[in-house]
Amino acid sequence: MHQLVTSVDQLHDVVHYFEDRDSFAFDVETVGTHRSVPAVNEITWLTVATDGACSVIPMGHPNGNLLKKATRRKNKATGTWDHFPAEFDAPPKQLRPSQVFSVLKPLFFSDRLKVAHNAPFDLLSVAKYFPGRSFPPPPYGDTIVAAWLLDENRLLGLKSLDRHRYGLDYDHDDTGKAVEKHPFGQVHEYAWMDGQTTWLQWRHMRPQITTEGLEDMWALEMDVLHCLLHMGAGGVPIDIEALKALRARLRSEMEHAEAEVYRAAGRVFNIGSVPQKQKILYEEQGLKPRKRTKKGAPSTDADALAPYAGRNRFVDSLLNYQDVSKIHSTYVEGYLGNDDKPTQIFNGRIYPILVQYGTVTGRFSCRAPNVQNWPRAESEWGKAIRDLVDPIPGFKLLVADYAQIEQRILAHFAGKGALWQGFWDGVDAHTATAAAVFGVAPEDVTKQMRQVAKAIAFAINYGAGAQKVADMSHTTLHRAKQILAEHERQFAEVYAYKRKLLRTVRSRRPVPYLRTLLGRKRRLPDLLSHDHGLRAKAERQVVNSHIQGSNADMTKRALVRLHQNLLPDMQILLTVHDEIAAMCPADMAEEGAKVLHWAMAGEAMQLLSVPVTTDVKICDRWSEAK
Numbered sequence: 025m026h027q028l029v030t031s032v033d034q035l036h037d038v039v040h041y042f043e044d045r046d047s048f049a050f051d052v053e054t055v056g057t058h059r060s061v062p063a064v065n066e067i068t069w070l071t072v073a074t075d076g077a078c079s080v081i082p083m084g085h086p087n088g089n090l091l092k093k094a095t096r097r098k099n100k101a102t103g104t105w106d107h108f109p110a111e112f113d114a115p116p117k118q119l120r121p122s123q124v125f126s127v128l129k130p131l132f133f134s135d136r137l138k139v140a141h142n143a144p145f146d147l148l149s150v151a152k153y154f155p156g157r158s159f160p161p162p163p164y165g166d167t168i169v170a171a172w173l174l175d176e177n178r179l180l181g182l183k184s185l186d187r188h189r190y191g192l193d194y195d196h197d198d199t200g201k202a203v204e205k206h207p208f209g210q211v212h213e214y215a216w217m218d219g220q221t222t223w224l225q226w227r228h229m230r231p232q233i234t235t236e237g238l239e240d241m242w243a244l245e246m247d248v249l250h251c252l253l254h255m256g257a258g259g260v261p262i263d264i265e266a267l268k269a270l271r272a273r274l275r276s277e278m279e280h281a282e283a284e285v286y287r288a289a290g291r292v293f294n295i296g297s298v299p300q301k302q303k304i305l306y307e308e309q310g311l312k313p314r315k316r317t318k319k320g321a322p323s324t325d326a327d328a329l330a331p332y333a334g335r336n337r338f339v340d341s342l343l344n345y346q347d348v349s350k351i352h353s354t355y356v357e358g359y360l361g362n363d364d365k366p367t368q369i370f371n372g373r374i375y376p377i378l379v380q381y382g383t384v385t386g387r388f389s390c391r392a393p394n395v396q397n398w399p400r401a402e403s404e405w406g407k408a409i410r411d412l413v414d415p416i417p418g419f420k421l422l423v424a425d426y427a428q429i430e431q432r433i434l435a436h437f438a439g440k441g442a443l444w445q446g447f448w449d450g451v452d453a454h455t456a457t458a459a460a461v462f463g464v465a466p467e468d469v470t471k472q473m474r475q476v477a478k479a480i481a482f483a484i485n486y487g488a489g490a491q492k493v494a495d496m497s498h499t500t501l502h503r504a505k506q507i508l509a510e511h512e513r514q515f516a517e518v519y520a521y522k523r524k525l526l527r528t529v530r531s532r533r534p535v536p537y538l539r540t541l542l543g544r545k546r547r548l549p550d551l552l553s554h555d556h557g558l559r560a561k562a563e564r565q566v567v568n569s570h571i572q573g574s575n576a577d578m579t580k581r582a583l584v585r586l587h588q589n590l591l592p593d594m595q596i597l598l599t600v601h602d603e604i605a606a607m608c609p610a611d612m613a614e615e616g617a618k619v620l621h622w623a624m625a626g627e628a629m630q631l632l633s634v635p636v637t638t639d640v641k642i643c644d645r646w647s648e649a650k
Contacts, residue, residue, distance in 0.1 A: 028212060029081045030118055035127045038072065038079045043130070047137035047165070048074040049223035052149050053203045053215055057366055060392060062148035063259065063375050067121060069203060069211060070150075071219030072131075075227075078220040080212055083121045087112035090207040115208050125153040132160040139165035139226045141182045141218075144252050145377075151257065159253045162246070167222055169245050170229040172381035173238050177547060180381060186221045189228065241544050248380050248580045251587040251596065258595045259373030261607075263414035267360060270408055274352040281345040288338040295345065298324055305329075309338055314495070331495035351405045358393055359412075368393050378599065385569050386544050386576030388599065395600050401425075402650050410646030413597065413605065420613040422620050423649035424640040425603040426578070428453045430485055433541070433574045434518065436632035437525070441517030447634035454478050460514040461507055472497075479504075480511050484518060485571055487564025526566050538566065541574035541631060542581070575602070578631065586623035591616050605646065613642045 026034045042048050053069035054060075070081045092111040099106050125132075132138065132150065140146040143166040151159035168180050178184070186192040199206050199214040206214075233242045286292045289308075293300045301324045305311050313322030314331050322328070326346060332339040359374060361367030368374055374393055382389025390396040399406035415421050426432075431453040435443040446456030451466055457477035458469040479496035482488055494504035512519050529538045529548060536551040546569040550562035579599060586596060586604065594608045594616055604624065608616035617640040623629070624638045641649035 026079055027216065029079050030116060032119065032123060032127065035081065035119065035124065038077070038081075039127055039131060041077055042072065042074055042136075045074045045136070047139060048072055048131065049139040049165075049167075049219060049226055050146060050150075051140060051215065051219045051222055052146050053200060053211070054149060055202075055204050058370070060145075060377075061370065061375055062145055062256065063152065064370050065149055067149055067153070069215045070124065070128075071215045072128075073219040073223035075223075078216055078223070080215045080219065081124055082115075082118045082208070082212070083124055084118060085115050085208055085211060086204055087206065088115040088208050089113050090210075110205070112207060121153055125150065129154060133157065135161075135163070137163045137165055139167065139222065141167045141222045141225075143169075143249060144256055147253055148256050159257060162250055164246055164249055165226055165230065166246070166249060167225045167229060169249070169381050170226070170233060170242070173241055173245065173545070174229060174232055174236060175547065176381075176384045176545075177549070182218060182221060182225070185225055186217075189225070190221070192217070192221070236545065237543070238545065240542065244542065244577070244580060244584065245380060247584040247588075251583050252378055252380065254587055254590075255378065255596050255598070256375060258597075259370070259375045260597050261373050261414050261416055262359070262369055262412050264360075264369065264372060266414070267356060267412050270412070271352070271356045271360065274348060274356055277348050278345070278352060281341070281348050284341040285338070285345050288341040301342070304338065305342075309336060311336065311339070334498060347399075347405065351399070351409070355393075355398075355409050355412075376598070380580070383576075385546065385572040386540065386580075387572055388576075388579075395598055398600055401600075401603065401646075407647035407650070413646055415607045415644065418610055419607045420610045420616075421597075421643050421646060421649075422606045422608050422613065422617050422640055423603060423643060423646055424620050424624055424638045425601075426575075426624065427637045427639070429575055429578065429602055429636070430571050431481060432632055432634050432636060433571050433578075434481075434484065434521075435634045436541075437570065437574075438515075438517045438521040439633075442515050443518060444634055454481065457481065457511070457515070461510050476507060480508065483508070484522075484567065486568050487566075522567050525570060526563060529566055538570055538573075540570065540577050542577035544573050544577060546570070546573055578629065578636075579604075582624040582629060585626070585629070586620060589619055589623065591619060594619075617642055 026037060029035050029038060049072070051071045052067045054065040055068050056064070056066045059065045068082065068084045070083065072079050089112060090110060091113055094108065094110040096105045096107045132154070138147070138160055143164050147159045151157070167182070171178070171180050171185055183195065194217055195214050197206065199211055200218070203211045233239060282295060285295060289304050293304065302322055305324060306313055306322050311332060313328070315323040315328035317323050326343060329339050329343055333343060334340065358365065359368050376393055376395045377391050379389045379391065388396060398409050401407070401410060413421065431443070432447060435447055438444065442456065442460050443453065446453060454474050454477040455466050455469050457480060458473035459466045461477065461480070462473050476497040479493045482496060483493050490504045490508055491501055493508060494501045497504060525538065529536045530551050535547050535549050537545050537547045539545055548562045548565060548569070550558040553559045553562070579602065582604065583596065583599060586606070591608065591612050594606060594612070597605045597607055604620065606616065606620060621638060621640045625636050630636055643649055
């Protein structure tokens with residue numbers, strides 16, 4: 025079979041060979057300012073591989089052989105460096121994308137298994153080359169998801185996997201990051217290696233999914249992949265005028281916030297200088313450092329300052345300035361773009377990349393842009409950012425989230441007790457906790473008591489200690505220890521669950537692991553470490569992984585159920601933590617809300633021994649959902 029395909033006849037030979045196989049791997053190389061955005065990037069190389077064949081198809085690579093390397097020479101007259109680009113001869117004749125995808129259409133739009141390393145990117149990148157068609161249909165395989173399910177702690181890049189399994193160490197020039205800068209032959213070799221090893225990795229890893237007892241999780245993640253294609257193809261409509269208005273508002277807010285910082289400090293200083301902020305905070309203000317940088321200096325980030333919030337005017341003003349500055353740079357300039365960064369809005373939409381393998385617990389991560397780090401939905405800026413999501417005319421937003429889902433999962437695993445009973449009695453979990461710890465009736469729980477309960481929940485779920493509870497509750501360390509002791513007395517089943525889970529996980533060999541609600545594996549090898557610090561960190565991760573991983577299971581299953589039951593023209597827009605947002609034709613909004621509710625909390629989603637609840641809002645702006 026042809027290794028390099030540069031004619032239509034050769035391409036037909038490839039199709040005829042691959043049509044006799046039930047699966048194939050493929051890989052694309054993209055170019056352009058937005059090469060990482062499938063909706064607008066340009067494919068210049070495509071590789072397809074299966075048993076006995078790996079064919080590389082160039083489509084417009086600009087360079088031939090390298091004639092002269094890029095150089096630079098110092099200009100004696102100006103003292104600056106003059107740069108001279110590399111020189112190449114003419115590239116060989118190549119096929120046009122329209123020719124390639126027309127011939128390959130029967131492969132991509134067949135029931136053959138289509139495998140890629142980070143399949144959503146490759147599938148959405150090729151989708152736009154098939155006029156009138158959406159992305160290729162399932163079944164799918166994804167070697168990066170397979171690698172992650174089999175060992176979530178390792179590096180997941182294809183080259184890392186190849187180095188580990190085959191001892192291959194290729195592409196020292198990072199060819200794939202900018203293929204247009206390299207010679208034709210070098211890119212050909214690189215593309216062939218990526219395509220061939222993707223196929224080989226697939227053939228190696230897929231049977232391991234079965235051996236590890238992960239078939240159900242694999243099926244769920246491939247259904248999630250299909251859902252992500254739907255979301256990625258549609259994008260998220262953004263109100264650009266509202267975004268520009270928010271930019272003006274934030275710029276004004278930043279000026280006021282900066283002035284308040286100087287007033288609180290008693291002098292003007294370089295607000296961007298970390299050493300100057302350290303001097304004011306820890307020398308002039310006399311604060312005790314709660315966190316240090318890797319170099320040992322006292323930190324000035326939000327986590328380090330949070331314990332002093334509400335207690336120190338300078339800290340409050342500085343935190344406010346940093347919040348406003350981050351909102352402006354990340355969500356306004358980041359989306360609109362400026363001289364230093366390209367826009368992330370295309371045709372009035374953003375195309376965030378939800379990464380299903382992005383965390384060790386199973387939860388999504390996100391990039392370009394990252395919607396997972398939006399401020400809290402109930403905060404002023406959280407509402408402002410969410411309100412930028414603008415349903416197209418004739419459509420409504422449907423927004424829902426799980427009510428206190430991590431606490432419900434904790435109650436499920438801990439079993440019958442005060443927390444478990446509280447959910448069955450319909451009492452808010454934090455209110456129930458505060459009532460028990462402080463010995464008052466639920467209706468007498470104050471805002472401060474509830475804040476303490478939230479701090480306790482954080483400590484349980486994330487393995488935090490008494491100092492963190494003290495900081496979050498704005499109380500003393502001594503009082504925090506008393507509160508935690510009372511909590512353990514009132515909620516003994518929670519602590520019994522934690523101890524039993526740790527014993528069970530630690531006893532498993534050769535690598536300690538736990539399984540989440542739906543059977544996802546979380547491996548914690550450092551539980552057996554001789555390093556006390558690593559071992560303690562792993563111990564803190566046990567409960568967090570059990571609860572967050574189970575939360576991820578439920579959210580992903582809900583997305584799949586919603587995707588598989590969408591009404592005509594209904595589109596899933598985003599999932600942000602425990603929230604899911606969809607867009608639905610206005611005349612079907614009530615019915616769409618029922619579908620969303622069923623997907624998240626219908627009978628088949630009552631997976632816990634306490635009720636799972638969600639409240640779906642129909643709105644024009646996201647802030648109306650709170």
